[in-house]
Amino acid sequence: MCGIVGIFDLQGQRDIDAALLARLTSSLRHRGPDEDGMHREPGLGLGHRRLSVIDLASGQQPLFNADRSVAIVFNGEIYNYRTLMAELRQFGHQFRTSSDTEVIVHAWEQWGEQCVQRLRGMFAFALWDRRRHQLFLARDRLGVKPLYYGELTDGTVAFGSELKALLSHPAMPRALDPLAVEDYFAYGYVPEPRSIFRHAHKLPPGHTLSIRAGQPLPAPRQYWDVPFVPHAPGSEAQAADELLARLREAVRIRMVAEVPLGAFLSGGVDSSAVVAMMASASTAPVNTCSISFGDPAYNEAQYASMVARRYGTLHHAQKVEADDFELIDQLATLYDEPFADSSAMPTYRVCQLARRRVTVALSGDGGDESLAGYRRYNLHAREEKVRAMLPLGLRQPLFGTLGRLYPKADWAPRFLRAKTTFEGLARDTTDAYFHSVSILGDTLRRRLFSRDLRRDLQGYHAVEVLRRHALASPAQDALSQVQYLDLKTYLPGDILTKVDRASMAHALEVRSPLLDHELVEWMSGLPTQLKLRGGTGKYLLKKALRPLLPDDLLYRQKMGFSVPLADWLRGPLRERLQQRLTSPVMAQSGLFDMDTIAQLIEQHGTGRRDHSAPLWSLLMFESFLRQVLPLPAANARELATA
Incomplete structure (x- = not known):
C-alpha cells in the first residue's frame, strides 16, 4: 500500500520542478514510510511513497518497462497478478521483478x-x-483506493492519493465548491466526483482518465459497474454453500503477504465471517484486533471475544474512553475535507492498535451494502409497499400533512417516531431514500445556510447525487436500487474513505474480501429474498454461517461502530462545542446563519432535541476551515465564488 502523486503539463513539455515534486511526494509519507521514488522527464513528474508488502527487495517505484518508455506509480494490490504474469509470459513478456506493479505495466x-x-x-x-x-x-x-486530480492555474494537472498532495502545490486553487458544501451537510461526506474544492475532483470508482498534452482535460470514462443481473443460484442450501466458497476464495487470495497479517474483529457478522475464513486457511493463529467502549449500548467487545476464543486467535482489544477527544482536530488534517462520520475516531484507534502487530489487516467492509444488512433497507422495503399501493398525487398531500403535523420526538421510543416515516411516504422512491440517509434534513439545511450561500447554490439540491446514480442503475427492484445507490455513494464516500485515511495514517494496509468485485457481482444478482427476508438482512450469509458462528452473534440487533455523540456534546464536549461553533472562523466564513447554530447548541444542551448529527457536522467543518483552509482575513464564501 502506498501513496502516489504526479504533475503533468497540459501545455507541452515544460520541466517539472524537482523540489515541488518532492514536496507533493513527501506530503504522503505516512502512506508509505519505507521508501520513496521520483521520476521526471519533460512535461511529467511522478512520485511514490512505498509501504512494502509484496516483493520487498525489488518492488520500488516508479517502475518501468524494459525500454523505459512506460512508467507507473501504483497504490494497491492485484490479487491475480501471478495468474496474469503466467498469461503475459505466454505472449512473450519478460519480468524483472515478482511484483504486482510490473504486471500492470506489461498488461x-x-x-x-x-x-x-x-x-x-x-x-x-x-x-x-x-x-x-x-x-x-x-x-x-468499488473505490477502495482513492485518487484525486485537478487542473491547476499554471496549466498543469496534479494528482495524488489524497487531497493534501494537491494542496501542497501553490497553483492549486483553494476555492470551495458551494455544491460540495450542500452535499456534505446532507450526507456527512462529499460524494464522488466532487471534492470540497471546486478545482479538485475524485476519480470515481470503476473509471479511468486518459490525458494528453495539447488537449483539454477529458471526462473520466467508466469501465465497470455493479451489474445486478439476476441469476438462479439453485436451492437455498446450494446458494449458501456457493456464497461461503466464494467468500473463502476472496479471503484466501488476500492473505498473500511478506509481512505480518491479521484482521479487524468488531463482533459483527461480517468481520466474524472473515476471521472464521482466515482461521480455516491459516496454519498459525490469526492476529485479531478490536475496540471496546465503556458505554454498553455501543460495546460489541463480548462478541469479538467470543469469536476469538472459538477460533483461537491472538486477540488484542483496546478500550476507547469516553473522553477520547484528542482526535477531533486531527481528523480534519487526516481527511483534508469535512468528514462527519464520528466512527472515524474508533476506526483510527483500531488501526493504530493493529499496526503495532501487523502490516496488513483484513476487514469485513462491504457486506451490508451487498447483502442488505442495514436496518434502513428493511424500512425502505416496507415503505415501498405503501408507495406502490398509492400514486404520488395521493401520497403527497396525505402523508405530507401527517409529516408536518406529527411532532419530532427524538426522546420517544422508536415506534413512536413516525414523523420521518410519514415524510418518506410523501416522496418518490429516490427522494424518500435521500430523506432517510440525510444527516441534516432539507428544512434544517436551509435554516443553517446563510442567505448568500443559498443564492450561490442556484437551486442545487443534494438529492441530485442519488438521482444521477438512480438513472444509471441496472437494478430491477426497489431493494437492489437502494443497494446500488449505497454502493455508488455511501460505500466509497464514507466507509472506504474512513478506513483508507485511518489505516494509512498508521501505514497499515487494509484488505476487504467482501468487496472482491467478482463476489460483489455474484451477490448483486441474488434474489432479494435471499438478502432480506422477514426483516432479517444478510439472510443468506447468516444461514451459511450458522455452522461457523453462534446464533447469538448472527441474529442479534446490529449495533454499528459508533460513539455516544449525543452524550458527548451535552457533557464533556459542550464547552468546546460552544467555543468552536460560535468562533470568528465560523462567523467570518460567510456560509452559515449564526443564530441557527446558537439555537442548535441550546436545544441540544438542554436535552429538548437531539442535534448531535448537525452539531458534529458543524464541528468537523469548523476544524476543516481552521486547519486545512485557514482564513484569518478571508471570507470562505467569497473564496467559493471567486
Missing part, C-alpha cells in the same frame, strides 16, 4: 486501456506511455 503493453478489465484487486495508479504521449489514471471498481 498495458498487451491490452492498452482494457488492462483494467483484467485486474482483480484494489488499485489506483498513474501510467505514463511516452510513445503514445498518454497519461492514464485508473481507480478500482
Whole structure:
C-alpha cells in the first residue's frame, strides 16, 4: 500500500520542478514510510511513497518497462497478478521483478486501456506511455483506493492519493465548491466526483482518465459497474454453500503477504465471517484486533471475544474512553475535507492498535451494502409497499400533512417516531431514500445556510447525487436500487474513505474480501429474498454461517461502530462545542446563519432535541476551515465564488 502523486503539463513539455515534486511526494509519507521514488522527464513528474508488502527487495517505484518508455506509480494490490504474469509470459513478456506493479505495466503493453478489465484487486495508479504521449489514471471498481486530480492555474494537472498532495502545490486553487458544501451537510461526506474544492475532483470508482498534452482535460470514462443481473443460484442450501466458497476464495487470495497479517474483529457478522475464513486457511493463529467502549449500548467487545476464543486467535482489544477527544482536530488534517462520520475516531484507534502487530489487516467492509444488512433497507422495503399501493398525487398531500403535523420526538421510543416515516411516504422512491440517509434534513439545511450561500447554490439540491446514480442503475427492484445507490455513494464516500485515511495514517494496509468485485457481482444478482427476508438482512450469509458462528452473534440487533455523540456534546464536549461553533472562523466564513447554530447548541444542551448529527457536522467543518483552509482575513464564501 502506498501513496502516489504526479504533475503533468497540459501545455507541452515544460520541466517539472524537482523540489515541488518532492514536496507533493513527501506530503504522503505516512502512506508509505519505507521508501520513496521520483521520476521526471519533460512535461511529467511522478512520485511514490512505498509501504512494502509484496516483493520487498525489488518492488520500488516508479517502475518501468524494459525500454523505459512506460512508467507507473501504483497504490494497491492485484490479487491475480501471478495468474496474469503466467498469461503475459505466454505472449512473450519478460519480468524483472515478482511484483504486482510490473504486471500492470506489461498488461498495458498487451491490452492498452482494457488492462483494467483484467485486474482483480484494489488499485489506483498513474501510467505514463511516452510513445503514445498518454497519461492514464485508473481507480478500482468499488473505490477502495482513492485518487484525486485537478487542473491547476499554471496549466498543469496534479494528482495524488489524497487531497493534501494537491494542496501542497501553490497553483492549486483553494476555492470551495458551494455544491460540495450542500452535499456534505446532507450526507456527512462529499460524494464522488466532487471534492470540497471546486478545482479538485475524485476519480470515481470503476473509471479511468486518459490525458494528453495539447488537449483539454477529458471526462473520466467508466469501465465497470455493479451489474445486478439476476441469476438462479439453485436451492437455498446450494446458494449458501456457493456464497461461503466464494467468500473463502476472496479471503484466501488476500492473505498473500511478506509481512505480518491479521484482521479487524468488531463482533459483527461480517468481520466474524472473515476471521472464521482466515482461521480455516491459516496454519498459525490469526492476529485479531478490536475496540471496546465503556458505554454498553455501543460495546460489541463480548462478541469479538467470543469469536476469538472459538477460533483461537491472538486477540488484542483496546478500550476507547469516553473522553477520547484528542482526535477531533486531527481528523480534519487526516481527511483534508469535512468528514462527519464520528466512527472515524474508533476506526483510527483500531488501526493504530493493529499496526503495532501487523502490516496488513483484513476487514469485513462491504457486506451490508451487498447483502442488505442495514436496518434502513428493511424500512425502505416496507415503505415501498405503501408507495406502490398509492400514486404520488395521493401520497403527497396525505402523508405530507401527517409529516408536518406529527411532532419530532427524538426522546420517544422508536415506534413512536413516525414523523420521518410519514415524510418518506410523501416522496418518490429516490427522494424518500435521500430523506432517510440525510444527516441534516432539507428544512434544517436551509435554516443553517446563510442567505448568500443559498443564492450561490442556484437551486442545487443534494438529492441530485442519488438521482444521477438512480438513472444509471441496472437494478430491477426497489431493494437492489437502494443497494446500488449505497454502493455508488455511501460505500466509497464514507466507509472506504474512513478506513483508507485511518489505516494509512498508521501505514497499515487494509484488505476487504467482501468487496472482491467478482463476489460483489455474484451477490448483486441474488434474489432479494435471499438478502432480506422477514426483516432479517444478510439472510443468506447468516444461514451459511450458522455452522461457523453462534446464533447469538448472527441474529442479534446490529449495533454499528459508533460513539455516544449525543452524550458527548451535552457533557464533556459542550464547552468546546460552544467555543468552536460560535468562533470568528465560523462567523467570518460567510456560509452559515449564526443564530441557527446558537439555537442548535441550546436545544441540544438542554436535552429538548437531539442535534448531535448537525452539531458534529458543524464541528468537523469548523476544524476543516481552521486547519486545512485557514482564513484569518478571508471570507470562505467569497473564496467559493471567486
